[in-house]
Amino acid sequence: MPTKLNPEIIEAAIDGFEEQKKRLNAQIAELRQMLSPAADGSAPSRQKRRRLSAAARARIAAAQRKRWAESRTGSGAASPNKPAAKKRRLSAAGRRAIAEATKRRWAAFRKERSK
Numbered sequence: 630m631p632t633k634l635n636p637e638i639i640e641a642a643i644d645g646f647e648e649q650k651k652r653l654n655a656q657i658a659e660l661r662q663m664l665s666p667a668a669d670g671s672a673p674s675r676q677k678r679r680r681l682s683a684a685a686r687a688r689i690a691a692a693q694r695k696r697w698a699e700s701r702t703g704s705g706a707a708s709p710n711k712p713a714a715k716k717r718r719l720s721a722a723g724r725r726a727i728a729e730a731t732k733r734r735w736a737a738f739r740k741e742r743s744k
Contacts (some may be wrong), residue, residue, distance in 0.1 A: 679688075719727075
């Protein structure tokens, strides 16, 4: 059973939505004020970034270069927790067997496709 909307109901709905809009606008304004510092200083202000002196930046850079150099020299040896894996080689007979099997599979595929 559909509800008939008369002008009074529509006016009441508009009034209700406008009240919601006012509350939302007030909340939005309050949040925006939290983002920007107030003129009276009551809002929390952001801290300024600390500036490093050139000497401090040079010390940090030197320490980082030293760490990288140590990691590069240490990477040549196997790590103590994991032994170095042997490099595996494929024999000529194994390679030949794989090639022949591949040729057989392709021949079967082409034969099946041509049917």
